Amino acid sequence: MMLSSYPLWWLALPALLLPVWWHRQKRQRLKAEMLATARFLPSAPPEQLRVWQWRDKLLLLVRCLMLAALIAWLAATIFPWRGDTVLVDAGVDKAWAEKEIAAAGFSAAARAELPPNALQWLRANERDWRADAKLLIVARASQIAMPARLPQYNHQLTLRTHHAIASSPTASAAAPAERQVVLAAPDARSAAWRALFAAFSSAGEGVARYATAVEPDAKTALIVWDTPDTAPPANWRAPHWWITTPAAFPELANATPLTINGITLKYAHSPRGRLWTSDAFPPRDASTARSLYEAWQLLDAAPAPAYPAPSQTFTAARSALPAIVKAQPASWLALALLTLFMIERILAHARRN
Template sequence: MMLSSYPLWWLALPVLLLPVWWHRQKRQRLKAESLATARFLPSAPPEQLRVWQWRDKVLLMVRCLMLVALIGWLAATIFPWRGDTVLIDAGVDKAWAEQQIATAGFSAATRMPLPPGALTWLRQNERDWRADAKLLIVARDSQVAMPARVPQFSHQLALRTSPAPTASLPATAGTTTTADAGASSPLVLQHVVLAAAESRAQAWRSLFAAFDTAGGRASLYTLASEPGAATTLIVWDTPNSTPPVTWRAAHWWIAAPTAVFPELAHASTLAINGITLKYADSPRGRLWTSDAFPPRDADTAHALYEAWQLLAVNPAPAYATPSQTFAETRSALPAISEARPATWLAILLLALFMLERILTHARRN
């Protein structure tokens, strides 16, 4: 079975042109005949011409095969090169992450972004790490799903996860009752913080006033200037300023993404009910942004309301993996040990090298 652990080595195949070029040229010395008058002329070294023709075709074929075998051996051979490494989640709290890295003794370790499906990806690419290397994953617990079985690794792996902010959509801050046709129905109170310039604040107030009347007046949105314990949503529409570090809410609506919210640079995209939303988790809460913030007409406002209500029925997330340490439980890499092309390629390479030396020596004699 042919296995390319590092297939980029096959990009070196153009090197086969070197022996072809070498064998196509031949240096031919011009035949010189002495004349009687040549003794009166200054001496000159003999000239050489290069003419293109095929020479030693068997030797050329052996050298090309030797280069192909060398490239194949490099592509199939595993050279572990990574040392101690920290796989860090881009959305994790930076201060907490640095504390965990320092506590685990990985301050000098190489850092790389956490790939999707980190545990599965690590099992598939574990061959890149040296035998004495150790690994550390620092992430939010929602980014590392708990596997059905305890994963087995050939290296010691420490996992440090932090609880992510609550991300239920939209959260209920409180309820009251209102009479409608003689019946009593619950009224959901939504506490919203509005931080916007006065020129745009009126558009947001009109939006939440429309939200109050939508859905049979099942929800009541109350606006405030600062968040409290019951705040479920913060609307941030001041792109030239930074929100206070103490502000926290389950959800943020960001009208104009800026460098203040770097998590949105890697945001996921969700299209629902004709509204395109981008979202990303952060220590402040889940960040949302859209070109529809704030809506510019009644149809867009209605579509945004329906989209936000549909998001309230999100499926439950996968079980998060708690912080733990995985000891070395694998002595070999099964995906690699089943295919051993490097051994016979090395033997073939040695045989071709010996044959090439024999042919080269025979040609000289």
């Protein structure tokens, strides 16, 4: 099975129309012989006529096949072109980065910006580097997460990470995470909801800060829908919804019940996000609000932070094949292309004679 290393070459398939157009433009002149009485006739330009013979159609087919084989060969063949390269994190300390690059012997190497998920990206695109190329990653420690399994590459990879030192205890303290909440409720109930999320922000030693908004965007973590007899706009999306009127959401008809910390919740999945409803929305006393907060912390737990990767060197493991291992140079396509070219030259010579 042949896979494409560079599938964008297949976009050149419309070029197969070029041989057809070229053949349609070919014209063959009729042979004209001068007669003795021709001097009494007005001069006329020689006529041209399209003549399609069996060898013309065969020649057209061979040229189309040759062009298709060329595109397939380019799409399936790997052309390593990169040499020694340094992937530099844009936010790393410049002086430290230059020192590490010089110490590693990569002063003359090409430089590129560090992509997101650099180790995974390098694994998927390693085929672009020549066999003798070496790579260096210079980045902040927070930008390179230590993988669960030590990766293997076909090229030697040197990783240099920089741990920023906080200048003061206040600088090292992590800022509270901001959770944006879209509040859709009448004025009579908005005050209770705002007071609830203000209490959420001060609870848990300020781990998270809840800010209310009018309409959702990419940062929205929760939508509170407390508008009776009204359905939300179709384009509203959020990871979680708190709903006080389940009738507006048909998905909640088959909701799954769940009891956490004395709070009974029902939830259902939908294209809008995960829908939650409960008789405790909104809480009517401080005890219910505290129980709701503790239950929500269990349901909406933040992901564990990634462990930063230390500086290290990954030796070249030639047995570690790249991610696109099944893509071969397709030598048989090169032989087919050569054969088609020879047939095309023979047919073209026969056509002229």
